[in-house]
Amino acid sequence: MVSGPGLSPGLILAFMAIGTPIALAFLAANVIGAWYFMGGQNGIIQMLNNGFGALSSFNLVPIPLFLLMGELFFRTGMGMKMFNAIDQLMGKVPGRLSYVTVVGGTGFSTLSGSSMGSTALMGSLLVPEMERRGYKKHMAIGPILGTGGLAIIIPPSALAVLLATLAKIDIGALLIAGILPGLVLACLYIATIWIHTRIDPSAAPNYELEPVPLKQKLMLILTDILPMISVMVLIVALMLMGFATPSEAAAFGALGAMVLAFIFRCMTWEAFKLSVTGALKVTLMAYLIVFGSATFSQLLAFSGASSGLIQWATSFDLAPVLMLLAMFAVLLVLGTFMEQISIMMLTVPFFFPLAQVLGFDPIWFGIIVLLALEISFSTPPLGLLLFVMKGVAPKGTTMREIYAAAIPYILCSMLLVALLIAFPAIATWLPGMIN
Template identity: 75%
Template sequence: MMEWYFALGFLLGLIIIFMLIGMPIAFSFLSANLIGAWVFMGGSNGIIQVLNNGFGALSSFSLVPIPLFLLMGELFFRTGLGMRMFGAVDVLMGQVPGRLSYVTVVGGTGFATVSGSSMGSTALLGSVLVPEMVKRGYKKHMSIGPIMGTGGLAIIIPPSALAVLLATLAKIDVGALLVAGVVPGFVLAGLYIVLIWVQTRLDPQAAPVYGVPRVASLKKVFIFLRDVLPMVAVMAVVVVMLMFGWATPSESAAFGALGVVSLAFLYRCMTWKAFFASIEGALKVTLMAFMIVLGSATFSQLLAFSGGSSGLISWATSFDLSPVLMLLAIFAVLIVLGTFMEQISIMMLTVPFFFPLAAKLGFDPIWFGVVVLLSLEISFTTPPFGLLLFVMKGVAPAGTSMKEIYIAAIPYILCSMFMVALLIMFPSLATWLPNMLQ
């Protein structure tokens, strides 16, 4: 029997080699798994056993919310419902200093909760709001920063397809993890608002005040009821159904998708073009997610069979470190990986190790899942290679440098790190809501 560190090095080395030659991450894992099954599990019989177990993982009922949440977000984006909500929030904010930055956080949080896609949210907000803010004289950090920060909220606030995928890979309760992200997600959005308020006080010229037409209070109420409340209600229904156990995550996701479709017809913005584009977009990401589950399931099985995962956990826990220091080490690893890997790849690589390690350290699995999601949210904007940095570069006005994008992202990264610190000091921020509902 091969020593655990040789087995682990062999499997990880194969994955890295396949990734370096340009193979997609899901196929890199699958190819390494097939070779590993041949080596560790007795040739062709081992390969058949690994594939059977992997395809069995794809039949998990917990995966059903992923395509439905993705379809929900695609429809919200492509039918124009998202922009109706942003326009309404813009009118309701009035002449507040830094108004468009606040609109980005308030409207973007609402959009992120319904879209469930960080990259989609960032791309939409960046392409629509940044040119408008630049035209109004906003400095780059006041226009770009809030969009990247708010885009990351889609990972934490339900409905989040990435949270469903993480819960599936970690074999924890999908509904509990989704609900656990509600309080930390909205607290983080509140921290972003405080950050913008401080920035406008320190430098009023960073977001100049400009005249806007005054709107009567009665009309504001009408605009809110027409263009904001129905969109937010879709998210609220999904969360409430999960919270009170009225529906499973899959059924809640189906109601959410149906709600967005109904709103699109009600507002007469549903077209065949938007419908088919939404189906295509959701299908592409769903197929990728299912390939990832297949690769991850077989990878976890091989790690267990070869002794790689148990050996690594025994080695990690042999150090005389407190659980908090071990948690900080895990957090640091996730952030470092986020500087050169995308989030799903990080999940595939680390979940088989970190969640068993967290269980051995005595961490609540749902709380730990929220910490991992926050870490992934931070790594989305971690220089130099965070995905949202390059999404923003692609939609930002011409002449925007990567340095400006990095500088704009840093305060929001610090807010997210402060949120992680709050979760460590007050774990009930993540566990209170799921525990109360149980």
């Protein structure tokens, strides 16, 4: 039989190689590992007790509430109201629709919390319109792929809550830490579009646009933008000022989305049912992942795999920044053939203890991990958002065109990682205000 530290990871990879879903692969490997390392039947009982104990954590409450909030904004059409308002407010500028994609997509990603959902929606609505206006493929597809990934780091992010839960770090601090990096990334995207329009004006040709009166602009801001953004601001403000925990802030967010839906008279029974069903499906998957990860972490500690890896990694006597880049590279490589939650389940039990030994701030390191997941979401050839875009893009769009459109925005994210390494305060300043 396989020796100690390599047994569980080896079993997981073996189960995945034969097509077993990642969550079931973890559970199966955990059962076998618990039987082998922890005393047979008693070990399995202890593993199950620890797994159900992890599920009873109050820290998991924000996940279904944030998901419900995002589903309500999506199913009731309130997210698109905000997007259309930003479209009308932008005015006549070169590459206007690309800018609208970044500005509106950032807001929509913030409200939805779902990269795949926002990418699918914006891709199906905006790419055909931009192509009709004469935009080149990279100007239409690239900004959507970039802003779809912003949902991972800008709160409320269900993936950030899940990462903080698995890594046992402060959920509220990690959510707030993503605000400044997310805004910096959005600004880098805007700069990329500006450079494209300067180098090749024909990439986003101007077209006639009916002017919007000032009074109508003010009404759009007051009725279609401020109410939606106020929900996100409320969530962040409640956590930032210490008035609410992440769970309570998430509850206010879901309640706020529901109240707005009733105010705008777009809440229907069908929209509510679809919102609850969508949130429930993802929540059940997330809870199964937490169960598997909790038992996996315990098994790694019991078998000596975690301590063995830390001793092996630190024996190379490399500078901490080189170890960080090595872990970042591993996340990117895994992202080319695995989805993000699976990557977290495999790497968090190893990477966060190692980061602690190396002296990294856990919140700062969590943002680095989320950025790596965001980059891998759109990294050729198998990034998940690339295939989402292929599914909703106009007929005739090739994967090569989608790959080419994604690369400048991947480079923007890489630049942000470099800025975070050089200036950690970008991620740690706002969480420090809470303390």
